[in-house]
Amino acid sequence: MSEMKKIKNLKEFSTSADRFEGANLLCPGCAHSIIVREVLNATNDDLVLSASTGCLEVCTAVYPYTSWDASWIHIGFENGSTAVAGAEAMYKALKTKGRLKQPDRNPKFVSFAGDGASYDIGFQWISGCMERGHNIMHVVLDNEVYANTGGQRSSSTPIGSSSTTAPAGRVSYGEKKNKKDMVAIMASHNIPYAAQVAPNKWKDMVKKIQHGFAVDGPVFINAVSPCTTEWKFDPKDTMHLTDLSTDSLVFPLYEIIDGHELNITYRPKDVVPVEEYLAAQGRFKHLFKDEYKYLIKEWQERVDAQWAHLNRREEARV
Amino acid sequence: MANTGWNEFEIGAMLRTFEGKIDDIAGTLQEDRAYTQNSSFSASVADWRIEKPVFNKDFCIDCQFCWIYCPDISIISRDKKMIGVDMDHCKGCGICVEVCPTNPKSLLMFSEQADEEAELAQWPAKDKEKK
Ligand SMILES: Cc1ncc(C[n+]2csc(CCOP(=O)(O)OP(=O)(O)O)c2C)c(N)n1
Numbered sequence: 420m421s422e423m424k425k426i427k428n429l430k431e432f433s434t435s436a437d438r439f440e441g442a443n444l445l446c447p448g449c450a451h452s453i454i455v456r457e458v459l460n461a462t463n464d465d466l467v468l469s470a471s472t473g474c475l476e477v478c479t480a481v482y483p484y485t486s487w488d489a490s491w492i493h494i495g496f497e498n499g500s501t502a503v504a505g506a507e508a509m510y511k512a513l514k515t516k517g518r519l520k521q522p523d524r525n526p527k528f529v530s531f532a533g534d535g536a537s538y539d540i541g542f543q544w545i546s547g548c549m550e551r552g553h554n555i556m557h558v559v560l561d562n563e564v565y566a567n568t569g570g571q572r573s574s575s576t577p578i579g580s581s582s583t584t585a586p587a588g589r590v591s592y593g594e595k596k597n598k599k600d601m602v603a604i605m606a607s608h609n610i611p612y613a614a615q616v617a618p619n620k621w622k623d624m625v626k627k628i629q630h631g632f633a634v635d636g637p638v639f640i641n642a643v644s645p646c647t648t649e650w651k652f653d654p655k656d657t658m659h660l661t662d663l664s665t666d667s668l669v670f671p672l673y674e675i676i677d678g679h680e681l682n683i684t685y686r687p688k689d690v691v692p693v694e695e696y697l698a699a700q701g702r703f704k705h706l707f708k709d710e711y712k713y714l715i716k717e718w719q720e721r722v723d724a725q726w727a728h729l730n731r732r733e734e735a736r737v
Numbered sequence: 738m739a740n741t742g743w744n745e746f747e748i749g750a751m752l753r754t755f756e757g758k759i760d761d762i763a764g765t766l767q768e769d770r771a772y773t774q775n776s777s778f779s780a781s782v783a784d785w786r787i788e789k790p791v792f793n794k795d796f797c798i799d800c801q802f803c804w805i806y807c808p809d810i811s812i813i814s815r816d817k818k819m820i821g822v823d824m825d826h827c828k829g830c831g832i833c834v835e836v837c838p839t840n841p842k843s844l845l846m847f848s849e850q851a852d853e854e855a856e857l858a859q860w861p862a863k864d865k866e867k868k
Pocket residue numbers: 472473474475495496497532533534535536537540560562564565566567568573
């Protein structure tokens with residue numbers, strides 16, 4: 420294994436030479452690129468990357484431009500994970516046969532994909548990669564919606580959110596199904612590492628990414644990615660929204676080692692009411708009408724129950 | 738390349754972002770890289786901006802919050818010091834101003850047409866209400 424990059428503090432981290440470039444076409448204030456930067460800058464090793472169709476891919480590979488200073492491939496919506504897994508399998512085979520020109524460079528294999536590409540359309544591909552034990556990391560940029568095609572609901576879209584295919588209006592409060600628990604599903608493949616991260620907690624995130632790079636086997640990372648366009652907030656407030664998401668425990672930060680050892684990695688000093696998180700976003704605006712206020716109460720109860728569940732799992736080590 | 742019709746593209750494309758060979762990209766800063774025209778680094782999104790950030794180094798404590806949270810790799814930090822904003826790649830989102838912890842802030846948003854020197858000369862004073 421190559422030496423892990425030393426990142427003691429933010430000043431030290433800021434000496435990194437980014438391998439992701441500006442003048443990409445992501446919206447101003449998009450969190451996708453903040454997440455990508457934190458992942459790529461967590462290592463100095465070579466990178467073999469993919470992106471499944473979605474905002475990140477579409478906005479960083481507009482012919483004749485690319486924003487990636489590393490080997491990067493895009494094929495389709497569903498198969499970014501298997502593209503990287505294929506490269507990793509080839510790498511392993513060449514290494515075994517002694518045919519690598521530079522056998523000690525230790526590249527890292529990372530697949531980036533949206534929630535639509537991960538929770539829905541690439542689901543079986545990712546599950547296959549996890550089950551087959553490829554030495555890859557799959558990172559979900561979780562903005563809880565198909566953002567790139569205009570905001571259709573995905574199985575990551577939470578209850579009460581208004582999307583173009585489950586809009587709030589006279590007869591409906593929007594999304595009626597609860598968000599799929601993807602981290603738990605992926606951890607159930609008994610992979611060495613699964614974690615939820617958020618770009619505001621960069622230290623927690625970098626530590627998890629480095630842990631993921633260090634283990635042998637598949638790694639699953641779910642990163643909350645506030646979307647200024649679909650969540651409907653001002654671009655300058657992306658980090659404020661991320662803070663609300665972690666501090667209201669809507670996006671709790673935790674890791675699951677070997678499918679069972681759950682550790683909560685961030686416990687907010689002052690937990691923010693879920694209502695504040697919802698109120699900061701246009702996609703939940705209608706919940707503040709009198710007839711839907713009960714949904715806000717249910718939201719809080721769901722978040723409390725999820726937090727209690729994580730705490731029980733942490734204690735019981737199951 | 739600019740005049741390629743929609744039906745004239747090759748199926749599949751491989752783009753190289755650097756001229757020649759680079760052995761250690763992660764150890765090579767942007768100013769030392771031989772970017773090709775295919776890297777989006779060679780392009781600009783400056784015309785997206787309605788407002789622009791202005792940096793006042795007098796108040797900056799080099800915390801690097803703006804560096805880590807900039808989505809557009811537009812905060813230039815070298816040797817652990819914030820030295821300025823890359824105005825070719827900044828889209829004017831304003832995140833850097835929001836996360837700047839100093840009082841007064843070391844980064845503020847102004848209209849794209851504002852005169853930087855003039856704004857620096859009349860920078861707001863410390864806000865006594867805020868801790
Ligand atoms: C097989 C297939 N179905 C549908 C599409 C159209 N499509 C392109 S991007 C996209 C949405 C991507 O959503 P997500 O994965 O959540 O990424 P985001 O844009 O939100 O980051 C869709 C539906 C496609 N390219 N391929």
